[in-house]
Amino acid sequence: MQKNVRLSPADWILWGLTSVAIAVALYAAFLYAPTERTMGDIQRIFYFHVASAWIGFLAFFVVFVASIAYLATKAIKWDILAASSAEIGVVFSTLVLLTGPLWARPVWNTYWTWDPRLTSFLILWLIYIAYLMLRAYAGEEEKSARFAAVFGIIGFLDVPIVYASIRLWRTLHPKPVIAGGGSSGLAPQMLTSLFIALGAFLVLYIALLRLRIRLEKVNRAVRQLHLEINR
Amino acid sequence: MSHLGFLFTAYLLIWIALAIYMLSIFRRQSRLEAELQSLQNLLQERRGPEQA
Amino acid sequence: MSYFAGIAAVYWKDVLLEFRTRQSLSTMFTFCLTIVIIFNFVFEPGSPAVLEVSPGVLWAAFTFSGLLGISRSFSFEIDRGGLQGLLLCPVERSTIYFGKVLGNATFMLLIEAVTFPIFVVFYNLPPNMNLLGLVLVFVLGTLGFVAVGTLLSAISANTKAREVLLPVLLFPVAVPVLVATVKSTGPLLRGEDLAQVASWVKLLLAFDLLFLAASSLTFEFIVEE
Numbered sequence A: 001m002q003k004n005v006r007l008s009p010a011d012w013i014l015w016g017l018t019s020v021a022i023a024v025a026l027y028a029a030f031l032y033a034p035t036e037r038t039m040g041d042i043q044r045i046f047y048f049h050v051a052s053a054w055i056g057f058l059a060f061f062v063v064f065v066a067s068i069a070y071l072a073t074k075a076i077k078w079d080i081l082a083a084s085s086a087e088i089g090v091v092f093s094t095l096v097l098l099t100g101p102l103w104a105r106p107v108w109n110t111y112w113t114w115d116p117r118l119t120s121f122l123i124l125w126l127i128y129i130a131y132l133m134l135r136a137y138a139g140e141e142e143k144s145a146r147f148a149a150v151f152g153i154i155g156f157l158d159v160p161i162v163y164a165s166i167r168l169w170r171t172l173h174p175k176p177v178i179a180g181g182g183s184s185g186l187a188p189q190m191l192t193s194l195f196i197a198l199g200a201f202l203v204l205y206i207a208l209l210r211l212r213i214r215l216e217k218v219n220r221a222v223r224q225l226h227l228e229i230n231r
Numbered sequence B: 001m002s003h004l005g006f007l008f009t010a011y012l013l014i015w016i017a018l019a020i021y022m023l024s025i026f027r028r029q030s031r032l033e034a035e036l037q038s039l040q041n042l043l044q045e046r047r048g049p050e051q052a
Numbered sequence C: 001m002s003y004f005a006g007i008a009a010v011y012w013k014d015v016l017l018e019f020r021t022r023q024s025l026s027t028m029f030t031f032c033l034t035i036v037i038i039f040n041f042v043f044e045p046g047s048p049a050v051l052e053v054s055p056g057v058l059w060a061a062f063t064f065s066g067l068l069g070i071s072r073s074f075s076f077e078i079d080r081g082g083l084q085g086l087l088l089c090p091v092e093r094s095t096i097y098f099g100k101v102l103g104n105a106t107f108m109l110l111i112e113a114v115t116f117p118i119f120v121v122f123y124n125l126p127p128n129m130n131l132l133g134l135v136l137v138f139v140l141g142t143l144g145f146v147a148v149g150t151l152l153s154a155i156s157a158n159t160k161a162r163e164v165l166l167p168v169l170l171f172p173v174a175v176p177v178l179v180a181t182v183k184s185t186g187p188l189l190r191g192e193d194l195a196q197v198a199s200w201v202k203l204l205l206a207f208d209l210l211f212l213a214a215s216s217l218t219f220e221f222i223v224e225e
Helices: A009-032 A041-073 A076-108 A116-137 A141-172 A186-229 B003-044 C003-021 C024-041 C050-079 C082-088 C093-122 C131-156 C162-173 C176-191 C192-225
Strands: none
Touching: A009 A041, A009 A186, A009 C050, A041 A076, A041 A116, A041 A186, A041 B003, A076 A116, A076 A141, A076 A186, A076 B003, A116 A141, A141 C082, A141 C131, A141 C162, A186 B003, A186 C131, C003 C024, C003 C093, C003 C176, C024 C050, C024 C093, C024 C176, C050 C082, C050 C093, C050 C162, C050 C176, C082 C093, C093 C131, C093 C192, C131 C162, C131 C176, C131 C192, C162 C176, C176 C192
């Protein structure tokens, strides 16, 4: 609605906080956390990799809740929230898919393995790519909101079943791809570092969400004006 | 046993991807705001005279 | 009209229409057969790998051809204004959904029943299969695929992209059905006991129930005017 692209004071504070939090999280990941004994320094990918995954899940959970809220109330703010959170969720899960192979290659000696978590995360990513495509092609605003909400609910309900099915598939046909489990209990400093990274990305998520919501509002205002002009 | 290249690449990718995303938000924002402005002007001009 | 009579009415309308025109069924069947034949070129004839991959080929053929029928089930209604008529009926909206699900499942199962014997001949499968188990898995798998597919077809038929969008929406969501059916069809084709694939059957059942329930609840939001 506003004319300039400038950030509001609240946004400046939020982005300042984000920068500080990320700096602290980087310090924790590289200097505070001890070097993992078997994997070495490469394990330091873990902190931001896992934080991205959790924030991705959070973003999709927000889509799910906002979708239900939209269908229940038909208030546009829920649709705006769902659309914004879905896109950011796709960004964070793309980060997971980018960093995962770079961690897997030195440790497991392969960029990709069809293990339950990797595979179901890939499917999850596909579902939300489809969600964004549905939004892009749905047409009228109100219709698009309803359709996206239904898909946002169905897609999220599917996630645990996808995970269950892929896990069942891999346990029935075990393949010795991964040599030695890395999850032999985390050192307390590692856990702390993970939570710091998680906190930093949570603040980043909120800051991005505010920007994206603002963008979505202008987007809708423009579409509204187009409708008025073409009438 | 360090593989620092992979570690470096992974973190580089994270920040590049996030920077690209933020840039895309800002670009879309300024494009849409310019469009909004011109549409509002158009609508203002049209109040009164017939369609162009 | 009672709830079940409403479902039956929608179902019979679709089935009658299809048996008069046979438009969907004939294209579905031809496409299904084509996929089976095309996949045949991928493997060395008579190689032992055939038994290993045949469940995947079978379900690729079933779901891809099923997609044709599912994607038409709402678009043809919209093109002819039939959906408006259906929505005017004094029945609950979800009866339309269940009627369509049953119709689509019937068509897909018909195609499967015709294609499967041909497939067995083409791929030289040994005859000692567990036929009863296969029927159960085919029915549950088809029902799950159609349960989500019908809902998403109502969505995609109402968008600009139409048929192009449906596979992109449907296949990622249907992954559990695909994995479960493929993985349980394999052992059953080798004649193993149903108990061997019990966990897959349970998974299919859970998927079917969850998505029939969720879809029937959300369907009214798709067709509301």
